[in-house]
Amino acid sequence: MTTVTETPIAVPVVAHRPWWRGKIVQSGAIVAGMWIAYRGWGGDHPWPNGLVWNQLTFKLDDFQAWLIEKRLTGGGGLVFSIFDGFRIMCDHLVAWFFDALTWLTWLGTAVAGTLLAWRFGGLRAGGWALGAFAAFAVTGLWLESTETLALMLTAVGLSLVIGVPLGIAAGRSRRFGRWLTPFLDAAQIVPAFAYLMPVVLFFSIGYAAAVVATMIYAIPPCIRITALGIRRVPVNTVEAAASMGATRRQMLGKVQLPLSRRMLLLGLNQTILFALSMVVIAGLIGGGGLGAVVNSGLFSNPALAILAGAVIVVMAMALDRITESVAERTDPARRHLDAPAKRRLRLQSLGVAGVITATVVVAKLLGVSGDFPDYSGVRQRAVTAQEWLLGQIQTVLDYVQDPTSFVFQITEPVGNFILTELLLPLQGFLVEAPWFTTLGGLTLLALVVSGLRPAVTTLLMLGLIGFLGVWALAMDTLSQVLVATLIAVLIGIGLGVWAAESRTVSRALRPVNDVLQTLPQLVYIIPFIYLMPVSIVPGIVAGVLYAFPVVSRLVERGIKDVAPDAVEAAGAFGATRRQVLVKVKVPLAGDAIMLGVNQGIIMVLAVVVIGGLVGSGGLGYEVAQGLVRGQFGQGVIASVAILALGITLDRVTQGSRSKRKESME
Amino acid sequence: MTDRRKRRKLGLVGAAVVAAAVLVVAVPTAGGARQASCGDVVLNENSWVGSTADTYVLKYVLEKKVGCKVKVTNITEGQPGFQAMADGKIDVVMEDWQNLPSFPQYTKAKKVVNFGSLGITGVIGWYIPRYLLKQYPQFKTWKGLKGKESVFKSPESGSQGMFLGGDPSYVQKDRALIAGLGLNLKHVVAGAEPAQVARWTQLYKQRKPVLFYWYDPQYLNATYDLVRIQLPKRFKGCQDDEKKGGDPKKYACEYPSYPLDKVVSGKFATSGSPAVKVVKRFKWTSADQNFVANLIAGKKMSKDKAAAVWVKQHAKQVNAWVK
Numbered sequence: 001m002t003t004v005t006e007t008p009i010a011v012p013v014v015a016h017r018p019w020w021r022g023k024i025v026q027s028g029a030i031v032a033g034m035w036i037a038y039r040g041w042g043g044d045h046p047w048p049n050g051l052v053w054n055q056l057t058f059k060l061d062d063f064q065a066w067l068i069e070k071r072l073t074g075g076g077g078l079v080f081s082i083f084d085g086f087r088i089m090c091d092h093l094v095a096w097f098f099d100a101l102t103w104l105t106w107l108g109t110a111v112a113g114t115l116l117a118w119r120f121g122g123l124r125a126g127g128w129a130l131g132a133f134a135a136f137a138v139t140g141l142w143l144e145s146t147e148t149l150a151l152m153l154t155a156v157g158l159s160l161v162i163g164v165p166l167g168i169a170a171g172r173s174r175r176f177g178r179w180l181t182p183f184l185d186a187a188q189i190v191p192a193f194a195y196l197m198p199v200v201l202f203f204s205i206g207y208a209a210a211v212v213a214t215m216i217y218a219i220p221p222c223i224r225i226t227a228l229g230i231r232r233v234p235v236n237t238v239e240a241a242a243s244m245g246a247t248r249r250q251m252l253g254k255v256q257l258p259l260s261r262r263m264l265l266l267g268l269n270q271t272i273l274f275a276l277s278m279v280v281i282a283g284l285i286g287g288g289g290l291g292a293v294v295n296s297g298l299f300s301n302p303a304l305a306i307l308a309g310a311v312i313v314v315m316a317m318a319l320d321r322i323t324e325s326v327a328e329r330t331d332p333a334r335r336h337l338d339a340p341a342k343r344r345l346r347l348q349s350l351g352v353a354g355v356i357t358a359t360v361v362v363a364k365l366l367g368v369s370g371d372f373p374d375y376s377g378v379r380q381r382a383v384t385a386q387e388w389l390l391g392q393i394q395t396v397l398d399y400v401q402d403p404t405s406f407v408f409q410i411t412e413p414v415g416n417f418i419l420t421e422l423l424l425p426l427q428g429f430l431v432e433a434p435w436f437t438t439l440g441g442l443t444l445l446a447l448v449v450s451g452l453r454p455a456v457t458t459l460l461m462l463g464l465i466g467f468l469g470v471w472a473l474a475m476d477t478l479s480q481v482l483v484a485t486l487i488a489v490l491i492g493i494g495l496g497v498w499a500a501e502s503r504t505v506s507r508a509l510r511p512v513n514d515v516l517q518t519l520p521q522l523v524y525i526i527p528f529i530y531l532m533p534v535s536i537v538p539g540i541v542a543g544v545l546y547a548f549p550v551v552s553r554l555v556e557r558g559i560k561d562v563a564p565d566a567v568e569a570a571g572a573f574g575a576t577r578r579q580v581l582v583k584v585k586v587p588l589a590g591d592a593i594m595l596g597v598n599q600g601i602i603m604v605l606a607v608v609v610i611g612g613l614v615g616s617g618g619l620g621y622e623v624a625q626g627l628v629r630g631q632f633g634q635g636v637i638a639s640v641a642i643l644a645l646g647i648t649l650d651r652v653t654q655g656s657r658s659k660r661k662e663s664m665e
Numbered sequence: 666m667t668d669r670r671k672r673r674k675l676g677l678v679g680a681a682v683v684a685a686a687v688l689v690v691a692v693p694t695a696g697g698a699r700q701a702s703c704g705d706v707v708l709n710e711n712s713w714v715g716s717t718a719d720t721y722v723l724k725y726v727l728e729k730k731v732g733c734k735v736k737v738t739n740i741t742e743g744q745p746g747f748q749a750m751a752d753g754k755i756d757v758v759m760e761d762w763q764n765l766p767s768f769p770q771y772t773k774a775k776k777v778v779n780f781g782s783l784g785i786t787g788v789i790g791w792y793i794p795r796y797l798l799k800q801y802p803q804f805k806t807w808k809g810l811k812g813k814e815s816v817f818k819s820p821e822s823g824s825q826g827m828f829l830g831g832d833p834s835y836v837q838k839d840r841a842l843i844a845g846l847g848l849n850l851k852h853v854v855a856g857a858e859p860a861q862v863a864r865w866t867q868l869y870k871q872r873k874p875v876l877f878y879w880y881d882p883q884y885l886n887a888t889y890d891l892v893r894i895q896l897p898k899r900f901k902g903c904q905d906d907e908k909k910g911g912d913p914k915k916y917a918c919e920y921p922s923y924p925l926d927k928v929v930s931g932k933f934a935t936s937g938s939p940a941v942k943v944v945k946r947f948k949w950t951s952a953d954q955n956f957v958a959n960l961i962a963g964k965k966m967s968k969d970k971a972a973a974v975w976v977k978q979h980a981k982q983v984n985a986w987v988k
Contacts, residue, residue, distance in 0.1 A: 072771070200744060201744075204748065205745060286745075292738070295739050295741070298857075299714055300717055404870075533864050534821055535854065536821070615853075615860055627741070630747075
């Protein structure tokens with residue numbers, strides 16, 4: 001829907017208006033009208049059956065059957081051959097990577113990884129690498145971790161190969177960028193569960209399918225951020241280069257790419273984090289590794305699932321920090337090497353190569369295995385580190401699962417309160433209000449807040465939802481998305497403002513964000529259900545925890561980017577720090593906050609299926625069921641409805657920002 | 666000048682080290698020989714614990730008694746699992762609950778072959794904790810629920826009673842059943858199985874009333890004392906696929922029982938591997954499965970160890986499979 005921007009925000013010119021034309025008053029009036037209609041005719045007017053296209057489900061199911069038939073009989077021809085080629089390449093790439101890591105032996109892999117990170121990224125990077133390998137070993141999940149590592153490196157690499165050129169193209173051509181945006185939106189909002197099935201039919205099961213599913217989710221941020229980086233190269237620099245006769249290629253290679261270096265790296269980091277957040281879903285279709293451990297652990301050994309989830313987080317953070325350090329160290333703008341420094345580096349490289357080779361040779365001679373040894377086989381009674389860790393996690397889980405515990409006495413009433421006072425009334429309102437007032441009301445809201453075109457889109461999207469026959473389910477999901485977004489935005493704005501004012505908070509938030517973005521949601525939400533055993537609430541919590549870090553990051557950036565002269569001017573007038581914040585910075589960062597709200601909605605929608613798996617029902621459950629029961633039509637329809645909801649919410653909340661957004665694109 | 670010479674020397678040493686490494690590594694891999702009577706077999710473990718038990722016992726038997734090299738995958742059931750079998754990526758799925766509409770397509774194309782019963786009959790139904798029967802003995806059958814639905818009320822069901830639905834991947838028709846039987850119950854979706862278990866065990870531990878979709882064999886049935894409510898007997902033309910819609914009265918009968926089948930890929934079935942006949946003969950009971958499942962999920966024993974414990978206790982039965 002929107003791109004993350006850092007552009008300093010222009011001071012808005014506030015036109016004078018009579019109070020009754022204010023957006024807030026008008027929106028309030030619309031909602032009040034909808035409420036009155038709900039009180040009057042609640043439950044009397046569900047979406048009429050005459051306006052539903054019932055046949056679609058069957059048509060989609062037929063399509064799937066046809067696809068399976070083609071696949072089974074080998075009658076797919078060229079299309080399948082192309083996919084097969086890609087599949088075989090991917091399978092081999094990952095398998096080769098994994099084999100190489102195993103072949104090096106665990107010792108060789110750890111030494112090579114650590115030393116390489118140290119050589120190119122410095123001490124901190126080396127430390128992160130060492131820490132990550134230690135985590136793989138201590139948890140007893142060495143092989144699983146290296147398998148996931150091989151899978152993720154391949155997926156990230158291929159994502160960059162596709163994403164960066166597309167991003168550059170989108171950055172240089174506004175038209176191409178606009179053309180691409182809807183696809184990126186769809187890739188980010190449509191739940192992965194919905195496209196797993198087609199992915200499986202085209203790419204079978206295994207590494208290739210896992211890589212493709214991961215790429216679909218990880219490429220969009222890569223394209224978006226790259227495009228943004230290219231676009232934000234100062235116009236005068238580009239013009240200066242052009243006036244000196246630079247060709248298009250020279251312009252790209254010597255001006256645009258080097259100057260957008262930092263953004264490109266941000267793109268790399270985000271690609272890594274997005275990819276790592278797909279490990280568990282990839283595990284469902286043959287990704288293996290840690291994802292498989294989490295999936296089977298959820299049912300048989302939750303402590304193990306949590307442990308594997310933690311390893312995924314460690315891997316994500318290490319990859320993120322290492323790439324960041326490497327990028328900083330190799331930044332040509334900061335790097336001025338003299339002759340002795342160059343020599344030192346060369347010696348370092350040689351030393352690193354030597355030590356790695358020597359280690360591998362010795363390890364091979366000693367017969368060190370590819371897997372980190374599990375001593376429990378040797379000493380039956382010895383408690384391995386993994387068992388100890390699992391024991392600790394289990395203790396916490398046992399406490400959480402005990403309904404007589406002190407915590408439960410607090411969490412249960414809180415959960416019940418949120419459900420009965422907040423969620424159920426809103427759900428009743430949206431699901432039972434006459435369909436035409438909801439449709440009309442939301443369209444009017446879009447008109448008031450964002451203008452005519454967004455209103456038309458809203459009308460079409462809501463109409464589509466009804467037409468697909470999932471109106472009630474979608475309204476159910478909408479009520480949950482609204483509540484989750486509201487909470488996420490409140491938390492996000494609070495933390496974002498605080499982080500913008502305090503460096504300590506900003507630093508402390510970063511690992512929290514990383515954890516929440518990459519820790520598989522089911523891993524922490526299922527224990528959470530024991531604390532708040534009511535439907536919907538755990539799903540809301542999953543949405544809030546996934547969305548608020550993004551909101552807070554955008555708000556923080558927005559406030560930090562408020563033009564310094566405005567802040568200085570206020571200071572010159574004798575404003576206190578608090579006044580500066582409340583009266584200058586926050587109002588001027590209004591657009592960034594709106595963007596935060598908007599992104600928050602997208603993130604909440606991205607976990608709707610997870611919500612469905614922990615008791616939220618609605619569209620999320622339909623999508624999940626569509627996959628596992630082979631109900632293709634059901635899954636696709638629910639996914640399209642989620643996408644339509646996402647577009648609707650985006651249009652209603654995008655406000656006047658759209659105008660400025662267009663000027664940036 | 667000396668600098669350059671030094672560098673060249675270092676380079677030579679480096680090259681020598683690399684060459685030595687390659688030699689050292691290449692030699693042992695060339696001489697490796699494996700007992701290759703059975704070859705690789707890929708088993709797929711489904712997400713419920715019963716399936717884990719089946720899979721790991723078979724894995725133990727194939728590895729220790731037949732000499733196969735077994736790999737266990739965790740492909741999700743349903744479409745992905747069957748497509749994987751069709752593509753020859755998975756050889757064996759031990760416990761199929763027959764809930765995939767496109768199953769016939771796969772068997773017709775001979776990509777998936779049914780290898781017969783696992784020896785276990787799956788039962789699906791409405792369950793309550795046994796302690797409820799003390800106060801409400803009439804809950805033995807569904808008729809006893811009529812008028813007493815509010816016993817099961819919860820914050821999310823208002824004045825109605827709450828019925829906790831099952832995992833999205835399982836066969837269900839509870840909404841239609843509730844409507845067809847005219848019960849004042851609200852069907853509440855609890856999500857995936859671990860989420861549903863969290864919901865009802867929490868109520869069970871507090872000795873509160875709870876009514877939910879559940880099944881057997883399931884290892885938790887050993888820990889929690891549950892009773893299956895008697896639903897109306899099956900009649901001719903009774904429907905089970907809720908998605909087909911229509912009059913809910915047509916659904917108002919108990920779930921059928923499901924003889925659980927072993928299914929294998931067509932490739933494996935015709936491979937002639939000694940593992941084939943072992944899979945074909947593999948048969949055990951719900952009690953066996955629950956015993957192993959409880960070791961794994963209840964006692965947190967490692968999956969391989971739990972399988973070994975059972976196999977050692979049932980040497981005779983296992984020998985009949987492999988002979």
